[in-house]
Amino acid sequence: MAQQKIRNMEEFAAVSGISRPTLSKYFNDPGSVRRSTRQRIETALEQYDYRPNVFAVNQNRARTKNIGIVVPNLADPFFSEIGSKVELACISAGYSPILLSSHGNPALERDNLESLRSLKPAGVLLAPFGRVSDQKDIESFNRDVPVVLFDANVEGTCEAFVGTNNFQSVDLIVEYLCRSGEPPCFFEMKSPTNPNANKRRQAYLESMARHGHTPHIYRAEGDGWNFEDIGSAEGGRFLSERAFRTDTVLCSNDRLAIGMLSAAYRQGKRVGLGEGCELRIAGHDDHPFARYTCPSLTTIAQDYAAIANRAVNTLFGILDTDQRPSIREETLFDGKLVMRDSA
């Protein structure tokens, strides 16, 4: 293998017998050189260990092959799941993804966009905090870089949005819950930062009205990202105080539901559909752990893969045509009902 250390493209040109500009063309697009020279280059590449200097390559580029991916919190399995899918899709498309987590801190979202700016990314896939995101920062960033939003929408900003149709998905599970038992009440955070939470509440209200039932909404105190804890503490409090007016609780997301399930278990309340069950609990998102809760969680599965793929493809579409789309596209995928044992 490596006979001598190749320091730059000049030296590699010398040992491979190919001129430097041709090599430059090859590294930017192997298909742009004649088949025979491509093979000569690749033969030389196997013999000598050389790779173009990333920093020199990008120095004079207005745009690189970097794709920024920003999610609110990688500690949330939902985002690590969808973030991974997006990341892998970028890799297989020949881009260099950079996955950044804002660690639940909106200020870090700003910082992450700032860091990305200096990496001159070709585009960015952003799952924003939503309401607490700094919309001006996002818009300012978007002026320089194409951005496709996913998971959470910020109305009217960036090139496109890809997410789940909360109205469809919530209606689906409300309909199921009504059909299979008592109409559900709705359990959520008091001040949700995520716009999906607001959509889901709205969807719950509309769906209950459509089915001719009276809605009941219960809101948990608490801030931060420790949703299980909030679901456990506040959900548990509501349960022990018998505050819920129905025995079917639809949680705004699975993490709240997971917390509430643990509270129900502690209180010895049997959750589920069968005989002797006094409570039904359902969630939303099909969290990776939802199938291992006790009982396993009935929920709505977001189509992670479809969302990730569409977001990535939308961005690549923009990059390929090299022009921002004139109309802002919003794509909503339907959720699927996942019937398990908790409701």
Next chain:
Amino acid sequence: MAQQKIRNMEEFAAVSGISRPTLSKYFNDPGSVRRSTRQRIETALEQYDYRPNVFAVNQNRARTKNIGIVVPNLADPFFSEIGSKVELACISAGYSPILLSSHGNPALERDNLESLRSLKPAGVLLAPFGRVSDQKDIESFNRDVPVVLFDANVEGTCEAFVGTNNFQSVDLIVEYLCRSGEPPCFFEMKSPTNPNANKRRQAYLESMARHGHTPHIYRAEGDGWNFEDIGSAEGGRFLSERAFRTDTVLCSNDRLAIGMLSAAYRQGKRVGLGEGCELRIAGHDDHPFARYTCPSLTTIAQDYAAIANRAVNTLFGILDTDQRPSIREETLFDGKLVMRDSA
């Protein structure tokens, strides 16, 4: 604010009235210029929006301020937890961390190290797969870049290792389980990729011998990273076949335990210490979800923060002195027993 677009350091020198070499010094170390000029620069920085071009800055550097962080799988909350801590520690030390996940695929670990190589990182913090890591690749990478291993050890490689003392931690929980009831059997994966799993089995055997009990080991079939699934399927099978010779099961890690808990629940087996409980299940790691299982999981808490901090500080120590340490340091932190309801 930004009156005109500053394109490079030359232009910023013009508008700020400071020479370019001085600016260059300032950006590399603000403390290296006189206080008065520093303030003039900073005043200008507030007025004009300029930041040095990252690629140009790093082009001629042998080392950058980048720190690579590589973990086997960010979808595992354990790694997203410890990865985040490491990441934040790097940021507050003034470095630029780049967190990479190998998505459960050892081949990607190799790729990640390759990508990092071209980013000329000052150092790398690596949580390797262990047995299935390509040791030669890691060693080859380590020749060029200082590497501190954490979580999983690869004997004799890299500058240092920081992890948990499995012998202490397993002994701690074995002792507790023996003291509070029946001595435990041990449940693990048949072919664990992680070296900690092997240490834990060994520790279990030694600990049981020390306490004068007969060890029993049960091994689950199955590959991949879906530990909960394996724990649920195989653990459930052992339970329903009454294969375990004791009613206390120590799982090699929390994710297996979480899966087994869900299987026990499905089978209507009450898990815990109290009256009417027929089974005790314990885990290891204090997985972020361990407190929300049903019942909540008795386990060993690894000192995430201590491990992350020590790993980072060890690396920075090497970077500061700018020379590889002559002796390879191994630091093991004790685990803490977390008594919850499952055992």
Next chain:
DNA sequence: TCTAAAAATTTACACGCGTTAAGAAATCAT
């Protein structure tokens, strides 16, 4: 075999910053 088109080579400059050397200016100690 000849010709037109395609592809590679040669030459040269650009990018933005690090860095050095020599000289000018500001600061400090006396």
Next chain:
DNA sequence: ATGATTTCTTAACGCGTGTAAATTTTTAGA
């Protein structure tokens, strides 16, 4: 105020690659 010292400015080169223009070589088509 003076000289010594620190700090800054000016001028210039280098880093590794992109890229453009002019030229030469190779290939494809008849």
